[in-house]
Amino acid sequence: MNSSLMVGVFGDFNPSSAPHVSTNAALHHAAAALGRSVTVTWLPTESLADGETGGLEGFDGLWCSPGSPYRSMEGALAGIRFAREKGWPFFAT
Helix, strand or coil: CCCEEEEEEECCCCCCCHHHHHHHHHHHHHHHHCCCEEEEEEECHHHHCCCCCHHHHHCCEEEECCCCCCCCHHHHHHHHHHHHHHCCCEEEC
8 A cells, every 4th residue: 555645734834843843754754654655735824714624625634733823823723623524534733
């Protein structure tokens, strides 16, 4: 099995944030342990703030990133709401 996973991470990626870098590393490590690859896409919270969550359906799973405060708390909550109401695979730290 070598299918690729697509994970959407809603949060405001900061390359100098250790939790953000560790999130990417953890996802790649977990996928490799399963013999799979993963594409990690960070989704800025502002992009979800107006309820524009339809694009989240393209991901195999969602992760609400560590490292608040978010630029848009409404966007982070919209992503969480989408995952809960649609029963989408979801993880938060």
